[in-house]
Amino acid sequence: xxxxxxxxxxxxxxxxxxxxxxxxxxxxxxxxxxxxxxxxxxxxxxxxxxxxxxxxxxxxxxxxxxxxxxxxxxxxxxxxxxxxxxxxxxxxxxxxxxxxxxxxxxxxxxxxxxxxxxxxxxxxxxxxxxxxxxxxxxxxxxxxxxxxxxxxxxxxxxxxxxxxxxxxxxxxxxxxxxxxxxxxxxxxxxxxxxxxxxxxxxxxxxxxxxxxxxxxxxxxxxxxxxxxxxxxxxxxxxxxxxxxxxxxxxxxxxxxxxxxxxxxxxxxxxxxxxxxxxxxxxxxxxxxxxxxxxxxxxxxxxxxxxxxxxxxxxxxxxxxxxxxxxxxxxxxxxxxxxxxxxxxxxxxxxxxxxxxxxxxxxxxxxxxxx
Numbered sequence: 413x414x415x416x417x418x419x420x421x422x423x424x425x426x427x428x429x430x431x432x433x434x435x436x437x438x439x440x441x442x443x444x445x446x447x448x449x450x451x452x453x454x455x456x457x458x459x460x461x462x463x464x465x466x467x468x469x470x471x472x473x474x475x476x477x478x479x480x481x482x483x484x485x486x487x488x489x490x491x492x493x494x495x496x497x498x499x500x501x502x503x504x505x506x507x508x509x510x511x512x513x514x515x516x517x518x519x520x521x522x523x524x525x526x527x528x529x530x531x532x533x534x535x536x537x538x539x540x541x542x543x544x545x546x547x548x549x550x551x552x553x554x555x556x557x558x559x560x561x562x563x564x565x566x567x568x569x570x571x572x573x574x575x576x577x578x579x580x581x582x583x584x585x586x587x588x589x590x591x592x593x594x595x596x597x598x599x600x601x602x603x604x605x606x607x608x609x610x611x612x613x614x615x616x617x618x619x620x621x622x623x624x625x626x627x628x629x630x631x632x633x634x635x636x637x638x639x640x641x642x643x644x645x646x647x648x649x650x651x652x653x654x655x656x657x658x659x660x661x662x663x664x665x666x667x668x669x670x671x672x673x674x675x676x677x678x679x680x681x682x683x684x685x686x687x688x689x690x691x692x693x694x695x696x697x698x699x700x701x702x703x704x705x706x707x708x709x710x711x712x713x714x715x716x717x718x719x720x721x722x723x724x725x726x727x728x729x730x731x732x733x734x735x736x737x738x739x740x741x742x743x744x745x746x747x748x749x750x751x752x753x754x755x756x757x758x759x760x761x762x763x764x765x766x767x768x769x770x771x772x773x774x775x776x777x778x779x780x781x782x
Contacts, residue, residue, distance in 0.1 A: 415455050416491060419470065421550040422453070426468060431541055432514025434466040435504070437532060441523040442718050444606055444637055444644035447544075449519050450474065451642050451718045452551045454489040461500055461528060464492065465507060473510070475503050501531050508535075517543030551720035553737040558643055558719065559761060562739050565602065565645035566759050566770040569636045572597045572605075573649050580780045582628050582653060586611060586621035593636070602638035606646075609634045611653075614752035617707075618745070628654050628782040633755045644716045646741040647771055648757030651778040660751045664777040667756035670694040670744035671775070674712065674726075675760060678742065678767035684723050684730040687767070688712045691744040692728065703747060713742040716759065738762040739770070 426434060436449025440459050450456050450464045453472065460477035472492040476485040479496030486494045497503045518540050520529055533540065554562065575596045576589065590609045597605050609621045611630040618633040626632065630653045637646040650664060670691040677690035691712045692704045703709070713726035716739060723732045723740060743757025756775045760767035 415453060415555075417555070418550050419453055419466065419472065419491070422466070422547065423468060423470060425546045425550065426517060426543075429517070429541070429546070430515055431517040431543065432468050433511040433516050434543060435511070435516060435518045435532070435536065436464040436466075436547065437518070437520045437524050437529070438462045438464070439521050439523050439525070441521070442604060442639075443523065444639070444646070444717050445714060445721055446522045446717045447548055447551055447720050448521050448718045449547060452547060452720065454492050455642060456485050456488040457642060457718065458485070461524070462497070463500065463504060465511060467511065468514075473507065475500060475507070500528075501535060504532065505535060515539060515541060517541045517546065519544045519547045548720055548722050552722040553735055554643075554719075554739050554761070559737070559739065561641040561643035562645050562716070562759060562761070563770050565638050565640035565643055566647065567772070568597050568600045568602045568638045568640060569645055569647045570771060570773070571600055572636050572638065573634060573647060576632075576634060576649075577651065577778060577780060580626070580632065580651065580653065582626060582782050584626050586624050586626065589626070590621040597636075597638050600638075602640055604639045606637035606644075607635065609636075612752065615747075615754075617747065617753050618755060626653060631656075631660065631752060631754070633753065635755060635757075639718070642718050644718060645759045645770065646716065646743075646757070647759065647775070648741075648743045648745055648755035649775055649778070650755045651780055653780050654782040656777055656779060657751075660754070661777060663746075663748045663751040664754050664756065666695060666698050667744050667746060667754055668775070670746075671742065671756055671758070674742050674744060675767040675769070678734055678760065678762060680734055680736040680762055680764050682734055684726055684732045684734060685728045687734070687742070688726050688728045688730070691742075695744065695746060700746075700748060703749075708747040709745060712744055713740055713757065715740045734762045736762055736764060742767060
């Protein structure tokens with residue numbers, strides 16, 4: 413849904429719940445696993461703690477900090493009355509008459525500091541209704557523009573990976589490789605990127621890039637997560653510096669089969685649990701069922717904020733029904749005792765026939781000459 417339609421969806425949900433006004437609290441930490449209220453309703457990523465206020469008649473206001481960022485906010489928040497704020501609590505207190513005397517729903521970004529949350533809760537009063545789930549529901553399905561942004565973010569991720577293949581060589585440190593990719597993807601239009609990138613002869617897991625010097629024979633893992641126009645995407649890739657062993661080839665092929673099974677199962681009307689079970693089933697049938705749990709893996713995918721984190725973690729304990737137009741990353745990433753940890757994953761959009769990858773080419777076990 414476009415932001416205007418998302419606002420309308422939220423207004424209808426507020427009406428059903430007897431909520432008269434809405435307060436969304438954002439911060440300058442834009443996590444691809446979480447929903448940011450100001451991004452979801454007004455399309456703006458703030459640089460400091462900020463508020464979005466909505467009345468049941470559809471009128472919307474945004475209180476932006478730092479106050480000097482009001483010009484940028486005004487250009488992006490076209491459906492809201494925008495004000496800069498140097499005293500967020502004081503300005504919210506002054507806006508309470510505008511919100512009215514009815515029931516208030518509030519949604520907090522997860523990274524809102526506890527002290528700020530407590531002050532806002534105290535100001536709104538004991539009758540405030542938690543509205544985070546309501547906002548997530550309103551932001552679940554992507555609009556055509558958001559889907560296009562997700563595709564473009566995926567393209568940026570793929571270009572970043574191609575750059576990695578170009579410069580990967582023995583003797584480079586992990587953080588040097590990650591830094592080059594970060595700069596490269598910024599030139600392609602991604603202001604924010606999340607990396608997990610690590611290398612070893614036998615990876616225990618994927619982690620943040622460190623000082624380790626990459627060597628011949630290393631298996632290099634890359635989880636690349638850029639953003640474009642507020643929409644994150646993610647690809648998961650594995651490359652070997654030199655020829656991979658037969659065992660590594662076999663285990664990676666198993667992940668490719670699991671990925672295909674998950675995509676087939678993840679169709680509109682089915683459950684998240686069914687998609688996760690399909691991936692786990694492939695790995696279990698190959699004799700690695702005991703490894704389909706932490707610490708050998710975490711989840712089989714997850715939502716992609718900043719607009720919405722739905723459908724949440726892709727696991728067999730998630731009963732959520734998949735809807736056409738949902739976008740998330742699917743990754744049967746897995747540790748095997750004989751090959752180590754391997755990455756294989758794509759961003760997908762849900763349709764009636766299954767999950768369609770947004771990437772132009774699916775994950776392969778790539779090799780760089782060393």
